[in-house]
Amino acid sequence: MDLQLDGRRILITGASSGIGLATARLLAEEGARLALCARDVQRLRSATEELAAVTDVVTAACDVTDRSSVDDFVDSAVDRLGGLDGVVCNAGRSLMRTLDETSDEEIRDEFDLKIFGALNVVRAARPALAKSDAGSIVVVNAILSRQPELRLAITAAARAGLLNLSRSLAGDLAVDGIRVNSVLLGLVDTGQWQRRFVESGSPADFDEWSAEIAHDRGIALGRFGTADELAFPVTTLLSPRNSYMTGAALDVGGGVHRYA
Template sequence: MDLRLAGRTVIVTGASSGVGLATARMLLAEGAHVAGCAREIGRLRAAFEGIGDPAALHLATCDVTDRESVEQFVAGVVERFGGVDGLVCNAGRSLMATLPGTTDDQIREEFELKIFGSWNLVRATRAALAESESGSVVNVNAILSRQPETKLAVTSAARAALLNLTHSMAEELAADGTRVNSVLLGLVDTGQWRRRFESSGTDLDYDDWSAEIAADRGIALGRFGTAEEVAFPILTLLSPLAGYTTGSSIDVGGGVGRYI
């Protein structure tokens, strides 16, 4: 199926690993131009070594919480490719901590990353997206935004704020012809979970360890998702074929969502 992404320019934040890297790879395979950013340029370049046509790729360091850094990055993308058609706001992390175990600085950092990690990119690309025939923004969020967990209390709250903001963005940017949607993740097999496994001290192998967590969390499919399984719905929302979809969210959680 042709998603009509060939030749379109898409920015992907947090592109050096996990969902961001999988999304960028899939976009390149579709013939899109990809502008990827991350905090560590060396790691970013290493992740893309040998992937895709270098002429279709722009890599740069960017701190998504810093407005000036974002504006410089976006200006470089527009100079390189002539515009922006899509934006994937993927930079993020989870803070495994209860409310009593979270410092004030950690709370501020979580909200700053979740909110400004999207809003800085959206306002920097707004004019370019408006010039596209089908501008699209996808905020990579989490099912935690609707179904909070006490062990991820502040992350859950920050993700709820981002989900709310995404709906406001969808209404605000509709006048430009730009769509804004969310993909809500459950448990996805990324570097964060691999690091937690390595520090867990378990005698289980990774597959059995992750299956136990999936069962404990009530994931209907009984396993973690893959980055590629998240990337595909992201590409679907970026596609002009989804031109009548805005302000929506897609769960990619293996059936972990319990809300109606």
Template sequence: MDLRLRDRTVLVTGASSGVGLATARMLLAEGANVAACARDAERLDATLRAAQADTEAPGRIHAVSADVTDAAAMGSFVDSAVQAFGGIDGVVCNAGRSLMATIDETTDDQIREEFELKLFGVLNIVRAAAKHLAASEVASVVAVNAILARQPEAKLAITSAARAGLLNLTQTLSHSLGADGIRVNSVLLGLVDTGQWTRRYESSGSDLDYAEWTGRLAADRGIVLGRLGTAEEVAFPIVSLLSPLSGYTTGACIDVGGGVARYV
């Protein structure tokens, strides 16, 4: 199926691994130009070079080392992407992490850092890219968020609160940017099988193999499908929302959590 993304330019933050990398790869496979950023320049360059080789995409990748919480860095990233490709048609706000801690275990500095990453990590790049997006007839922003935004967990107390704030913010952005023809949508993740879970498994000392361990984890978390998701299973709805075929969808949230959500 042609998602009509060929020769479009999409910015992806947090693109050196996991969902961000899978999204970049899928966009390249659709013929899009990808401007990608992450803090680890060496890792980003290596992974995107591999993606370029796999998809035969010479000249369609622009990689920059940048921190999404730095407004000036996001401005420079956007400017360099426009210089490389001539414009911007989409932004994927993917950079993020989870803070596994209860409220009592979390310092005030950690709370500030979580909210800065979740909120300014989106605001900084959207603000920098807005005027360029407004010039595109297919402009779209996708915020990669989490089901925690609607269904908080005590062991992820501050991350849950920051995610909820981001969900509220993206809904507001869908209204404020809609007048310029810019769509804003969210993808809410459940548990996705990325490097963090491999590392947690390796440090757990479990006698189970990885498949059994993640299966029990899924059962414990109430995931209906009984397994963790894959990065590609998250990338597909992200890329679909970027597509002009989703041109009448804005302010929406898509759950990608294997049925874990308990809300109506």
């Protein structure tokens, strides 16, 4: 199926690894032109070097919580690509702490990253997206936004705020013909989980260790997801073929959800 993404200009935050990088690779296969950012630009360029042989790629260091940094990156992307058709708000992390273990500063930082990390990008990209005939924003969020866990209490609260904000943005940006949708991920095999595996000192291999966690968390498919499995729904939501879908939240968590 042709997703009609050939030549489309897509900006992705947090693109140096995990879901951001997997999405960039899939979009490149579809012929999209890319603007990619991460905090560590050298790591980003190393990870995406092969994409430059396939399509146009703009890379830059960017702190998504800093509005001036975001403005500079988006302006550069629009200038070099000649506009924007899509944005993937992917920059983020999880803070595995209970409420009692989390400082006020960490709480503020978590809300700053989740809320302003997306809002700064959307504000900066909106004028360019409004000029596209298929402007689309995909916010990479988590099932935690609907289903909090005590060990991820602040991250869950911040993600719930982001989900609410994303729905508001869908209504607000519709006047400009810009669609806004969310992908809610469950447990995904990314660098964070690989680090936790190493820190655990488990004698099992990663597959066995992660399968046990998946069982404890009630994941119906009995395993973690992969970045590639998340990249596909992100990419399809950007497609002009999804032109009547906005304000939606797509659950991609292997059956871990417990909400109706």
